[in-house]
Amino acid sequence: MIYNDTIAAISTAPGVGGIGIIRVSGMDAIQIVDEVFKGVSKKTLQESPSHTIHYGHIVNKEGKVIDEVLVMLMKAPKTFTREDVVEINCHGGPVPLEAVLMEVIRKGARLADSGEFTKRAFLNGRIDLAQVEAIMDIIEAKTEVSLSQAVNQLEGKLSKQIKEYQDTLIQIIARIEVSIDYPEYDEDEPLANDFVDEIKALNDQLKKLLATADTGKMIREGIKTAIVGQPNVGKSSLLNALLEENKAIVTDIPGTTRDVVEAYLNIDGMPFVLLDTAGIRETEDIVEKIGVERSKESIEKADLVLMLIDSSRALDEEELNIINELTNKTVIFVLNKIDLHSVITQEILEQYTKGQPIIQISAMKQNGLDTLRQAMKQFIVKQGISIGQEATISNQRQKQSLVKAIESLDKVEDTIDIGMPEDCIAIDLHDAYGHLGNIVGEALKDEIIGELFSRFCLGK
Numbered sequence: 001m002i003y004n005d006t007i008a009a010i011s012t013a014p015g016v017g018g019i020g021i022i023r024v025s026g027m028d029a030i031q032i033v034d035e036v037f038k039g040v041s042k043k044t045l046q047e048s049p050s051h052t053i054h055y056g057h058i059v060n061k062e063g064k065v066i067d068e069v070l071v072m073l074m075k076a077p078k079t080f081t082r083e084d085v086v087e088i089n090c091h092g093g094p095v096p097l098e099a100v101l102m103e104v105i106r107k108g109a110r111l112a113d114s115g116e117f118t119k120r121a122f123l124n125g126r127i128d129l130a131q132v133e134a135i136m137d138i139i140e141a142k143t144e145v146s147l148s149q150a151v152n153q154l155e156g157k158l159s160k161q162i163k164e165y166q167d168t169l170i171q172i173i174a175r176i177e178v179s180i181d182y183p184e185y186d187e188d189e190p191l192a193n194d195f196v197d198e199i200k201a202l203n204d205q206l207k208k209l210l211a212t213a214d215t216g217k218m219i220r221e222g223i224k225t226a227i228v229g230q231p232n233v234g235k236s237s238l239l240n241a242l243l244e245e246n247k248a249i250v251t252d253i254p255g256t257t258r259d260v261v262e263a264y265l266n267i268d269g270m271p272f273v274l275l276d277t278a279g280i281r282e283t284e285d286i287v288e289k290i291g292v293e294r295s296k297e298s299i300e301k302a303d304l305v306l307m308l309i310d311s312s313r314a315l316d317e318e319e320l321n322i323i324n325e326l327t328n329k330t331v332i333f334v335l336n337k338i339d340l341h342s343v344i345t346q347e348i349l350e351q352y353t354k355g356q357p358i359i360q361i362s363a364m365k366q367n368g369l370d371t372l373r374q375a376m377k378q379f380i381v382k383q384g385i386s387i388g389q390e391a392t393i394s395n396q397r398q399k400q401s402l403v404k405a406i407e408s409l410d411k412v413e414d415t416i417d418i419g420m421p422e423d424c425i426a427i428d429l430h431d432a433y434g435h436l437g438n439i440v441g442e443a444l445k446d447e448i449i450g451e452l453f454s455r456f457c458l459g460k
């Protein structure tokens with residue numbers, strides 16, 4: 001794809017920083033910067049070799065110096081966008097950056113849309129859509145582990161895997177189509193039977209990849225961990241203790257927390273999103289009632305539940321009801337306030353916890369927190385989350401395409417089972433191929449691509 005316009009934007013974070021970068025990309029990028037840049041060297045940028053750095057000044061049309069800069073010259077095609085790219089490294093305040101950008105625009109560059117540099121890298125074929133999404137995930141990564149998953153995807157782990165699946169499919173399709181086009185070569189047995197095993201094996205691999213979608217999402221967005229229990233058991237105290245800051249309000253009045261309080265927690269690189277919720281109880285208070293509803297929704301949405309129980313009080317019916325509603329969830333039971341006289345012991349609680357772990361803590365005295373963190377990490381191990389080893393599906397868009405590919409292959413298997421002719425199979429195999437291609441952005445509709453890039457920040 002060849003664009004005939006040149007785009008420019010401030011590519012560093014808004015605000016004041018030591019240095020700020022203006023990125024210019026397109027066929028006139030070098031000429032445009034040459035017109036506003038007075039370098040110490042006699043050579044223009046046009047005349048200079050690629051991948052060189054040039055010291056000098058940006059000047060306006062009256063010849064007045066706007067800023068002292070370093071210019072990085074990167075000639076196509078070995079650049080981020082595969083176009084000519086020039087980066088102007090200015091002083092980092094918003095005023096010099098805006099002023100330099102204005103000069104570049106005045107000379108004919110256009111202000112880039114959000115994500116447009118990356119979009120050009122994609123449309124010029126340097127990266128595929130899964131890699132585009134990886135760049136977005138890198139920018140938004142919550143912890144080191146989230147980052148490493150995204151970097152893997154940028155390196156092309158997923159893309160390579162998808163290509164391999166597509167190659168397998170193509171070979172099957174080619175052989176089937178030969179038999180459709182030249183039926184005289186057909187043997188007595190329906191040809192499709194030869195492929196049953198291959199198609200099944202491929203479909204199994206796709207299903208394995210699909211199984212990484214939930215964990216991939218958790219690593220990308222954080223493991224949703226709801227802290228739930230009755231009022232006053234110490235949920236907000238636990239949130240604060242884990243975060244090591246006073247984020248949520250703590251009082252001795254039951255019913256203090258109303259809205260869900262959300263916070264990121266990094267445990268040895270693993271991203272958790274903690275949800276401190278309103279204590280669950282029957283109540284006539286309208287606001288508290290809504291809070292209790294939200295607590296229940298948080299349980300629904302949670303990947304992991306920390307069920308908090310006050311060890312200094314006997315279990316009551318309401319508490320057992322909450323526990324009963326957790327049957328389908330992964331739960332860590334947390335016995336809090338062990339600094340007080342214990343009424344509920346580990347043994348008593350074990351009767352209700354169906355073998356799920358029980359951790360004893362004092363949120364107030366900060367005891368037992370390390371054991372709790374270890375138990376939370378253990379959740380990740382149990383989920384079989386592999387970090388960095390294999391390709392993972394990391395978002396809804398990729399997941400939907402993969403699900404469709406699997407559906408197509410399921411259909412193929414059914415079609416073969418009931419002995420339908422080969423041309424029926426070929427159509428579904430082609431569909432599966434297309435859906436796989438969508439994961440890396442082959443033949444995707446313009447609207448989808450447009451929507452995706454609009455989610456980027458400016459200058460990316």
Ligand SMILES: Nc1nc2c(c(=O)[nH]1)N(C=O)[C@@H](CNc1ccc(C(=O)N[C@@H](CCC(=O)O)C(=O)O)cc1)CN2
Binds near residue numbers: 079
């Ligand atoms: N100043 C600056 N820093 C940056 C970027 C940038 O665009 N500018 N990046 C922007 O995201 C990231 C680095 N990513 C990049 C990815 C590819 C190429 C690139 O030029 N690729 C060419 C040439 C590779 C080579 O020399 O072998 C290519 O793939 O053909 C550059 C940066 C982070 N840091």
Ligand SMILES: Nc1nc2c(ncn2[C@@H]2O[C@H](COP(=O)(O)OP(=O)(O)OP(=O)(O)O)[C@@H](O)[C@H]2O)c(=O)[nH]1
Binds near residue numbers: 232236252258361
């Ligand atoms: N002794 C003792 N008191 C605690 C402990 N953890 C919390 N508390 C106290 O218990 C009371 C309630 O704590 P919160 O953290 O507000 O309890 P909560 O579960 O968030 O309560 P709601 O938001 O009302 O549902 C406060 O007075 C805390 O100081 C603990 O480990 N030991």
Ligand SMILES: [Mg+2]
Binds near residue numbers: 237249257277
């Ligand atoms: Mg609270």
